[in-house]
Amino acid sequence: MRERQNKERQEETTQIIIFKLGEEEFGVDILQVREIEKLDQGITRVPKAPPFVEGVINLRGEIIPIVDLRVRFGLTLPELGLNSRVIIVEVGEALVGMLVDAVVEVLRIPVSAIEPPPPITKGVDSYYLAGVAKLDERLIVLLNLERTLSPEEEKELSEAELE
Amino acid sequence: MDVSQYLNVFMDECQEHLQSLNQSLLALEQDPENTEILNSIFRAAHTLKGASATMGFNKMSNVTHAMEDVLSLLRQHELTVNAEIVNALFEALDLLEVLAQGITEGREEDIEIAGIIQNLQKFSTKEAMATETEQTSERRRNLQLRYLPAEIEQIKKAAEEGFNQYHLHIYLQEDCLLKGARAFMILRELEAHGEIIRTIPSAKELEDERFDTDFIIGISSKKPLEFLVRFLEKMLDVEKVEGEALAADDLLVERRGGTTKAATNEATPQKGASTKPPSNVSPTVRVDIRKLDDLMNLVGELVITRSRLEQLSSEQGDQILEETVEQLTRLTMDLRDQVLKTRMVPVDHVFSRFPRLVRDLTKETGKEVQLQISGAETELDRTVIDEIVDPLVHIIRNSIDHGIEAPEVRTAAGKSLPGVVELKAYQAGNNVVIEIVDDGAGVNREKVKARALERGIVSVDDLENMDDEEIMNLIFLPGFSTSDKVTDISGRGVGMDVVKTQISNLGGVVELASEEGKGTKFTIRLPLTLAIIQTLIVQLGNEVFAIPSTLIDQTISVAQKDIKYVRNREVTLYRGELIPLIRLQEYLGVEEAKNSSLEELDVVVVSNGERRIGFVVDTLVRQQDVVIKSLGAYLGSIPGIAGATILGDGKIALILDLRSVA
Numbered sequence: 130m131r132e133r134q135n136k137e138r139q140e141e142t143t144q145i146i147i148f149k150l151g152e153e154e155f156g157v158d159i160l161q162v163r164e165i166e167k168l169d170q171g172i173t174r175v176p177k178a179p180p181f182v183e184g185v186i187n188l189r190g191e192i193i194p195i196v197d198l199r200v201r202f203g204l205t206l207p208e209l210g211l212n213s214r215v216i217i218v219e220v221g222e223a224l225v226g227m228l229v230d231a232v233v234e235v236l237r238i239p240v241s242a243i244e245p246p247p248p249i250t251k252g253v254d255s256y257y258l259a260g261v262a263k264l265d266e267r268l269i270v271l272l273n274l275e276r277t278l279s280p281e282e283e284k285e286l287s288e289a290e291l292e
Numbered sequence: 293m294d295v296s297q298y299l300n301v302f303m304d305e306c307q308e309h310l311q312s313l314n315q316s317l318l319a320l321e322q323d324p325e326n327t328e329i330l331n332s333i334f335r336a337a338h339t340l341k342g343a344s345a346t347m348g349f350n351k352m353s354n355v356t357h358a359m360e361d362v363l364s365l366l367r368q369h370e371l372t373v374n375a376e377i378v379n380a381l382f383e384a385l386d387l388l389e390v391l392a393q394g395i396t397e398g399r400e401e402d403i404e405i406a407g408i409i410q411n412l413q414k415f416s417t418k419e420a421m422a423t424e425t426e427q428t429s430e431r432r433r434n435l436q437l438r439y440l441p442a443e444i445e446q447i448k449k450a451a452e453e454g455f456n457q458y459h460l461h462i463y464l465q466e467d468c469l470l471k472g473a474r475a476f477m478i479l480r481e482l483e484a485h486g487e488i489i490r491t492i493p494s495a496k497e498l499e500d501e502r503f504d505t506d507f508i509i510g511i512s513s514k515k516p517l518e519f520l521v522r523f524l525e526k527m528l529d530v531e532k533v534e535g536e537a538l539a540a541d542d543l544l545v546e547r548r549g550g551t552t553k554a555a556t557n558e559a560t561p562q563k564g565a566s567t568k569p570p571s572n573v574s575p576t577v578r579v580d581i582r583k584l585d586d587l588m589n590l591v592g593e594l595v596i597t598r599s600r601l602e603q604l605s606s607e608q609g610d611q612i613l614e615e616t617v618e619q620l621t622r623l624t625m626d627l628r629d630q631v632l633k634t635r636m637v638p639v640d641h642v643f644s645r646f647p648r649l650v651r652d653l654t655k656e657t658g659k660e661v662q663l664q665i666s667g668a669e670t671e672l673d674r675t676v677i678d679e680i681v682d683p684l685v686h687i688i689r690n691s692i693d694h695g696i697e698a699p700e701v702r703t704a705a706g707k708s709l710p711g712v713v714e715l716k717a718y719q720a721g722n723n724v725v726i727e728i729v730d731d732g733a734g735v736n737r738e739k740v741k742a743r744a745l746e747r748g749i750v751s752v753d754d755l756e757n758m759d760d761e762e763i764m765n766l767i768f769l770p771g772f773s774t775s776d777k778v779t780d781i782s783g784r785g786v787g788m789d790v791v792k793t794q795i796s797n798l799g800g801v802v803e804l805a806s807e808e809g810k811g812t813k814f815t816i817r818l819p820l821t822l823a824i825i826q827t828l829i830v831q832l833g834n835e836v837f838a839i840p841s842t843l844i845d846q847t848i849s850v851a852q853k854d855i856k857y858v859r860n861r862e863v864t865l866y867r868g869e870l871i872p873l874i875r876l877q878e879y880l881g882v883e884e885a886k887n888s889s890l891e892e893l894d895v896v897v898v899s900n901g902e903r904r905i906g907f908v909v910d911t912l913v914r915q916q917d918v919v920i921k922s923l924g925a926y927l928g929s930i931p932g933i934a935g936a937t938i939l940g941d942g943k944i945a946l947i948l949d950l951r952s953v954a
Contacts, residue, residue: 190593
């Protein structure tokens with residue numbers, strides 16, 4: 130029974146945009162991505178915004194908040210470089226820009242290759258992850274955008290309680 | 293029929309009719325003999341009945357129908373206007389408002405209407421006499437002769453030549469056969485004695501037998517009325533004839549949408565905004581407010597792009613380019629002003645509902661109050677208008693409930709009766725100011741203090757350090773209410789703090805001034821529009837921020853040596869009072885601000901109603917009109933930040949709401 134379901138699912142595929150934070154590869158579902166922008170303007174800092182919100186940018190007249198995923202995940206990584214991009218994603222009704230070090234490619238992967246995430250993957254807590262995709266030699270970490278970008282810092286709060 | 297697409301239009305019209313009904317009814321109460329007012333009430337009720345029936349809102353059409361019955365008896369002088377009837381009509385109006393609300397919320401069906409209808413029918417059936425069924429009264433109403441203006445002119449001319457205008461109401465026998473032919477015969481016979489101007493139903497309908505048993509003929513004749521009546525009564529199948537002679541001025545005029553009396557002074561509209569039934573001056577178009585919002589946004593974009601172009605062209609130094617950009621600037625500004633204007637609505641929209649409010653309040657409290665309105669033509673942005681209703685209602689209720697004294701108290705104090713509540717609106721620069729002034733008892737400071745203590749809002753120590761103004765402003769704090777008795781009027785302590793918040797949310801401020809025994813004055817300052825605001829751009833380190841001009845009292849320059857310290861906090865002297873100084877970089881977390889090393893500090897003094905605070909910045913850059921943009925759903929509301937705007941160079945500046953800091 131279970132085997133048959135797995136076989137059927139092998140036909141199903143999903144498209145993922147692969148980007149880099151440092152040397153690690155992450156992925157987001159293409160259906161949630163509005164567009165990808167070069168960061169050719171300064172980011173305007175917003176006082177009193179959550180710490181992982183880098184600021185806001187002007188996207189053709191619209192004000193878009195920018196989230197730095199490295200701060201979000203507590204990763205220490207080098208400064209932004211030439212390949213840095215902003216991936217504009219839709220979360221609920223809001224548009225949010227995610228700051229990444231580079232956008233690599235768009236991949237079509239079989240749904241069956243996606244597995245539930247282990248507790249910690251590449252230094253990122255599984256709370257923020259939708260799963261991991263194993264493709265030949267590569268391991269791509271798929272983000273749960275709703276949780277990753279949630280302004281309420283549930284994760285941080287729960288961690289604080291543990292400490 | 294699918295009517296959903298017309299619902300918005302219907303609701304808009306419905307609100308207009310309700311408002312005009314309210315105004316006219318108030319006017320009728322003051323002037324019960326005025327048939328013109330009565331007619332306008334009848335017209336509005338009639339139109340509303342038709343519209344609601346078309347839309348399938350039966351409850352609303354039933355209520356208006358019952359109102360119409362009473363009104364038509366009033367018009368026919370079978371009833372006279374008295375307080376009881378006016379009250380019943382007001383109650384019906386309130387019910388209509390509830391129904392309208394119910395329709396928008398989709399729960400019209402649950403609303404009880406039988407009580408109000410019975411109440412109205414009491415008048416219409418008692419006076420309409422037992423013999424006359426409701427149907428006949430309806431028929432009578434429908435059988436009212438109306439004339440075209442040209443016909444009336446003709447009748448007037450004929451009158452000069454000795455012709456009289458008669459209305460002949462002819463009842464045929466119930467068993468009359470070939471009614472159509474009989475009616476035709478009657479018309480032909482009558483033509484020998486005068487000129488038939490109009491019939492109800494029309495001659496064609498009479499011939500086709502499309503009438504019950506009676507009809508009316510309007511005839512211009514030199515013969516006496518008696519003669520014509522007798523002449524007709526002698527004819528076959530005629531049961532009875534009622535005749536009436538009319539003066540040309542008493543004739544009803546037929547119009548699209550209704551009738552009105554052909555008063556000779558019709559060309560000169562009455563003055564006096566509060567009692568005048570609304571009249572359409574020029575043709576208008578109804579536009580969805582969202583379309584105007586979109587338009588406003590586009591103009592905002594244009595303004596931004598224009599300033600960017602301006603910046604670029606000044607860098608280029610090309611004179612022709614600069615001139616073209618200058619022209620573009622002028623056009624953009626004109627366009628912006630026009631778009632702003634389309635969104636503007638006279639405050640009369642709001643003010644016109646207050647005479648009714650005051651009337652009801654005076655009845656409830658037994659106080660004598662006169663409401664004086666001025667500046668109702670002052671215009672405000674539509675979005676602001678909608679939001680300003682509740683705060684104003686609250687303040688007016690407050691003025692009548694707490695301010696104006698009972699008549700015997702006023703007489704004892706040697707004050708005039710009735711008490712006066714003044715509602716004033718005027719434009720002052722980029723602001724609209726609304727004042728609510730009463731000549732009542734004023735704010736009783738001792739009572740305020742006692743209540744504040746009782747409610748635990750302040751401590752005894754706090755009170756001792758407060759000046760008069762601060763004490764008065766305690767009434768704006770949450771959970772405060774000074775009325776000895778809790779009444780339905782001012783609610784239960786959900787009063788002035790809500791007013792203050794609502795006005796703040798509109799970017800406005802409210803101020804209070806009061807002299808005990810003399811009266812109280814509330815002053816509300818509102819921005820003309822919410823979309824574009826005038827700001828002062830300031831710089832701190834490498835960052836620029838925009839401060840709304842409405843918040844700014846003044847900008848001053850303070851020498852380092854003029855900074856004093858109170859409890860280790862920086863203060864300075866401003867207009868004779870010590871005001872706290874706040875280094876804006878500390879509040880906003882700006883690094884590299886350089887004002888701590890300056891000898892002369894640029895300070896923006898922000899006024900939050902009664903309190904003033906100086907914010908120290910690095911540089912005052914310039915004044916600029918900016919388009920407010922929201923930071924978006926993701927960031928939500930951040931304290932101290934009202935939004936953002938895009939400057940000419942494409943950079944973003946945050947708009948600061950410094951009142952929440954103060």
